Amino acid sequence: MTESKTAGAPESKPASKSKYDYTNGPMPLEINLSWCKACNLCIALCPKQVFEPDRDGKPVQVRPDDCTQCTICWVHCPDFAITSNYK
Amino acid sequence: MTESKTAGAPESKPASKSKYDYTNGPMPLEINLSWCKACNLCIALCPKQVFEPDRDGKPVQVRPDDCTQCTICWVHCPDFAITSNYK
Amino acid sequence: MANKKKKLMQGNMACVEGAIYSGMQFFAGYPITPSTEIAEGCSRELPKIGGRFIQMEDEIGSIAAVIGASIAGMKSFTATSGPGYSLMQENLGYAFITETPLVVINVQRGGPSTGLPTKVSQSDTMQARWGPHGDYAAIAVAPSTVQECHTETVRAFNLSERFRTPVTILLDEVIGHSRGVISLPEKGELEVYNRVKPTASPEEVLPFEMTPNLVSPMAGYGEGYRFHVTGLTHDVHGFSTNRSDEIFPKLDKLHNKILNYRDEISKLRIENMDDAEVAFISYGSVSRAALQATAIAREAGVKVGCIQLYTIWPFPEKELRQICANCSKVIVGELNMGQIIHEIERVLPGDIEIHAKQRYDGEIMTPMQLLEKLEEVL
Amino acid sequence: MANKKKKLMQGNMACVEGAIYSGMQFFAGYPITPSTEIAEGCSRELPKIGGRFIQMEDEIGSIAAVIGASIAGMKSFTATSGPGYSLMQENLGYAFITETPLVVINVQRGGPSTGLPTKVSQSDTMQARWGPHGDYAAIAVAPSTVQECHTETVRAFNLSERFRTPVTILLDEVIGHSRGVISLPEKGELEVYNRVKPTASPEEVLPFEMTPNLVSPMAGYGEGYRFHVTGLTHDVHGFSTNRSDEIFPKLDKLHNKILNYRDEISKLRIENMDDAEVAFISYGSVSRAALQATAIAREAGVKVGCIQLYTIWPFPEKELRQICANCSKVIVGELNMGQIIHEIERVLPGDIEIHAKQRYDGEIMTPMQLLEKLEEVL
């Protein structure tokens, strides 16, 4: 299908630092794994490829620093499994 | 109401002879009095004032010669009580 | 002043007055002969008392709006006749399972289908018990005079509020359309029952709680108790369940909250039964003929009595068995092809002869027809 | 070749096969669990045989289209479950009064209302008799295995065509959804009945003629006989009437064309009743448990028998009285809170003890439950 457009491999891009610095703080997002149904929406829709799926298909924040808190992942999460740690 | 517009008194008009001559033949129309419900539609809508109501309100052809066979009375008769003798 | 309270009124309009007396504030309906005067009466009277009348797009919508309004907290009702009553069955089932108080008046006409729209009938009697799919216990009452249209409507509202359940008033065309002198009761003269509301704090209240009398207090929407209502079989919270240990109690509750209180619900008129050998059993307009026939036959020395059912459902089995204990024969008069007689056959002991006098041509049962039957069975 | 006729099939699909076997060519319906596979099956199979499948906007439209198609001359049917069946009641009444042959399959689930949509139930049994307003005589049949889904569907179509009347097939979720091995009969193996068509000239034919067997020959639209159909109570011409001498015969006809032929319609399975002291009486999936329980109890030396009702309506009173004549007790097993038991209480003599085993939590009745009840009443 058309997944590649949004879910494709991250392009190499200039190291642009996020507005939020997660290097030392908590992760950008809180994932409620017991509510997450591994639908892949957050992973595929994140414009910054912050996530990769774990063994069960649930999101892992592998590039936390790239997160811009753009909201896309959590407003698309049908199971309210994502909340931001930046409140 | 607005009845006067169509059902008002006949205006005086030049003696224009009808295309059909009923003077010696049958009347222009056949009225089935047992179906007629005296609704007054034919009487009011006839552009030539051919009818006047009888005691029961049913149409009588008082000016047969003026009938132009225009169809108006019979297509408006809700009870199919009028047929033309000119077929 | 005394005159002010007396009026000549149609049975249908007396139902409207009874509903208003009960505190009804909401009517949603769809016109149908011979019930239409109830809708028309509500459209005139409700605005005057700050109530609400709405003509819905059909009967399904009507009963739906009535349920919605009742859940919102208003005493609500609708009126219809056979075809509309048939259409309401699915949502009536919803009212049963959600335990929503409301009243439906079915002014009966000849059926099935469009049938005899302006003619009298009592052929929806069994439908009032078994119309919706699924299991539930139904309440239905049947007045027989204009005055009773008022009192039975008040009673119907009371029963519906008391038991949190829909109640059907079975009128027939003759009762609905006849005019009679009615004396309208003053406020306080008749009891008016209002649903019990919860008093505990919202956190503690279970909207479908199992109480000792099996009726759960019911808040209206917007009264501080946010709750969920569903037509799925549900637990005490109102949430759907597939668990046997929640389903059984819920369905038992629907039955027992009513059947345990039959005595409160049953109402009969008993005339001349003390020494009666034969009893007329009937309801609605047929009871008027039966009362007349009883009076006439007694004059002629016949030991006949008359039992009128005001409560049709739940069927007053115990009472009937008692009252008929000393009869040898009963004559069941109905304006249908045999409906309540099935129940009578079921509940009366085998040694009582059961005879039927049925009429179903759209005309009222006459005292003479009953008298002829009486002579025949004597 | 022998294999070709055998198939593993769901009960719902066996109904589709039975309908096609009967010559059904028209299905109109609206999806609802647990009947949906019947609609889906028809959508796949009907185009292949030149038949017609239409998904209507709702159940009211579905039954209306089915009636229209039947009057146009096609054997037609629909399938639904409780909520949809409730919605169909008004138009079912229309089919009764217009004497239109058609079949409705109600695959029962738990009610009332949305209830338990995926769970088994038999709680629409009384509705199949009393659902529509007005008076009429109803026919309903209840298969209990996949094979019987086929044969009872064929029987239902035959009865509907034979008596010019709607017939309900009461399935329950377990019967509809279970798969079993079915051997599909060859053409000619089962009787297929087609409605009698008029043969006289159009001028002479009365579309609702009083014939000796009370069934009027029925032309399809476009077959040279122009006639009128109405849901108003009508005379032999099909024109509405208010005359008692036309209304009585019409309504009597609706009853008697069926009740006079109970023997043709009744169908029961009777197992081990010769010397039985106790009898299980049941229908649908409960009968499978009852047969099993009977077999098990007989092994243990208990004199128990089993009566399965294939015909639910008209209720086989005479047969039951006969078969149970030598029993002292019966156990009525149902997946509801007590429905057909009302009829049994009505028709069995007072000296037979009647016990109920009811289950209504959406689960099937087990043989063990019946055996426990049996031990209890022995």
Next chain:
Amino acid sequence: MATVTKQKSDVVLDYLRPGKKFPSVWCPGCGNGIVMGALIRAIDKLGWDRDNIAMVSGIGCSSRLPIYLDVHTLHSTHGRALPFATGIKFAKPGMKVIVVTGDGDALAIGGNHFIHACRRNIDITAILINNNIYGMTGGQGSPTTPAEKISTTTPFGNVEKQFDPCQLAIGAGASYVARTTVYHTPHMEKMLLAALEHKGFSLVEAVSNCHTYFGRLNRQGDAVAMLNLFKENSVMKGKASKMTDEELKGKWVLGTLHEHEATEFCDEYQKLVDAQMSKRG
């Protein structure tokens, strides 16, 4: 005024049902009879075999119309004429199927079937006799009763808004939609003719008079007065397109209001059947 029809005046009689009592049950002057005449003349022009016509109605004064006609007729339940007709048409696509319905029948209880018949584009012609009221049951408000008008259920004036049946049909996807009135009989005949000839679902809204209820309650006078109101307050579509909304208020716009080409339901289904049967065979 409109042109003279060539129709013989007694063609109507020829289509009346033998054995049915006349005159009709309708009140004197009721527009239902006028529509019936126009419909017969249109059918007669088409020369259809009357054994091949099925006419279906619901419940209402208007729905009594088919009863008087010597074709196959089905007087169904309130609001359900269209699905009954759908069953007939789909079972026998060769038949001409006509539905006669009222504003209550089609748009109140029958609204769902109405929009679905429009959507499905099944080859049925529906004639909606719109008298803005429930006539049969004695004058209650209908979905086309205008705001503020009186009916027996809107005794203080209607607080609801009315449907425009034609706009509703267009929104639902109908492929032919026209409006006419019982005053404009030749126009009505023309609209009916076009609708009957149209392949797919067609709607003709025939504005009609119920002087017995609507007229009386709203002081619009008798049948004659109401027909004259229709005359005065109607504009043909062509002219209407040049008028402002303000000018058009309270007016009936008459004519073919919408028409589009679209495949027909039974045809499409037949193609599917053909494909499946040829696959099999």
Next chain:
Amino acid sequence: MATVTKQKSDVVLDYLRPGKKFPSVWCPGCGNGIVMGALIRAIDKLGWDRDNIAMVSGIGCSSRLPIYLDVHTLHSTHGRALPFATGIKFAKPGMKVIVVTGDGDALAIGGNHFIHACRRNIDITAILINNNIYGMTGGQGSPTTPAEKISTTTPFGNVEKQFDPCQLAIGAGASYVARTTVYHTPHMEKMLLAALEHKGFSLVEAVSNCHTYFGRLNRQGDAVAMLNLFKENSVMKGKASKMTDEELKGKWVLGTLHEHEATEFCDEYQKLVDAQMSKRG
């Protein structure tokens, strides 16, 4: 892409019903949950008292939505959410009443109530989650299933035509009509906000994915793939007005498609009550 919402990410959690089991019954990735989130954020922006909100639904996957929300909720019968809601709103006009419904629920069995709610202009917001199929019962065709598409009751491709729910609502007289998709969440929030603020009947069609049935049967892939389809095949209204019909084929036009001022039903009725009661004294 759309603008970043200011909404806190966990506002949704605050509105979830205590005591109700989570996660929801919906399939992984089902758009119903996305709509639910957007709806909560819109309500939260309005700052409504949740004790003053009634949310009503019919039967279907979409109709399960209200169950999860800590407001007054009524999960009614199939197709009947709008009349239930009408009863609540008319009885308590002060309450905010929201209906959540599916394409089957609103437009198949519930079509009549839908058009009448539009006509009546009662102050209810209806959110129609259109996934072009009956999800709950396992993938049968709905009135919005496009022609030729596969469902379990159109195994050889759908021969029927589909409703455009927005056009239908406009034809029926609705005073606010908008369309959005589950891909366009900020836009959805905006449309919902406008609809909730609108006085009178408002409809928001939320195009959504049922990949479990519609997607699978029509080879449109999983939730992600379907959301991307919504992205690719949507045009905002402004842009659409400059496109030809040909270009717009198969596209969803998003935005506020219709809006007009009109008196509201409960208000009008209240005026009547006031007049009658003051007459009485």
Next chain:
Amino acid sequence: MGYKFIDRIKVPEDRFELRLSGSGGQGMIFAAVVLGEAIGLAEGKNVVQSQSYGPEARGGASKADVVISANEIFYPKAMKLDMLLAMTQEALDSYLKDLKEDGVLIVDTSLVTDIPVDNYYGLDFTHLAKNEVGHIMVANVVALGAISCFTGIVGKEVLTNAVLKRAPRGTEDKNRKAIDVGFEEASKLKK
């Protein structure tokens, strides 16, 4: 089958039953309602008024019954009429058989011409309404005046008040006149 009693039964004597019959537009129901109101409310008796309908709400022939009693009225419809008003021939033909042998029969002689009994009161209500009151529509009220006179079941005053209460404003004089005319013409005939 043993016990015969029907030949011994008596029609209840505490009831007075009357029927107003005619055609749809003649206001028979209105007249019966007014009569019921007058007797039930002012005279303080029990009253049941009923009518029969044609198809759905409309219809041609029209009949309206009033049953009056000092006791509870059991059966709400007429059993054997004490009085019959027939405003059309069809009405007379249909209902004459329901009249007691000694019952009072009143006919409108302008429309009823074939009267198969000798003992009746004939008045031309239509004519009287038109010529004496000036309005053909009040023929039913003229008839009410006559009923008051012939039967004495309701006083003229009480009746007049009841009519005025129900009639549209502005028609008071006409209605008063109509009752007077009916009453007077009747008293000329009264035996």
Next chain:
Amino acid sequence: MGYKFIDRIKVPEDRFELRLSGSGGQGMIFAAVVLGEAIGLAEGKNVVQSQSYGPEARGGASKADVVISANEIFYPKAMKLDMLLAMTQEALDSYLKDLKEDGVLIVDTSLVTDIPVDNYYGLDFTHLAKNEVGHIMVANVVALGAISCFTGIVGKEVLTNAVLKRAPRGTEDKNRKAIDVGFEEASKLKK
């Protein structure tokens, strides 16, 4: 209340009852249908296959039963299981109690870890499907192969044919392989 017999009753011996249980996506119903078809049509026995559903048409946990007998099958559901396949822990927890004492228990060891009995066959169907067949979706078919071996209720050939008849075209090899793998791995364990 006198007659006691329940302690004397016997479970019918002509029935073989098995249950395939797991979660929604694991294809338990498909497997049961195939099994039913193989046994009913090819082996010529009577078979009833049934399942339970969650809310409306969808749902999480899934169980599918097959009852097999040479005689008429009265009761269509399992009474006491002769065999249970549990593909998830939840399934095992729910249904273990329905298994006869000497019944055959088969579990997918990749998902079921807590097995409260000693006597069972454990195979990692998920793993086998993924690694040996290359497709995690055929774990159910692998399990079918194992069932054939453990119970002998259906021959491997017949089973394979039944699977191939139902499976989508193009998946023949995969499915054949899956059955083989299941059968072989099972035979290694079979007691």
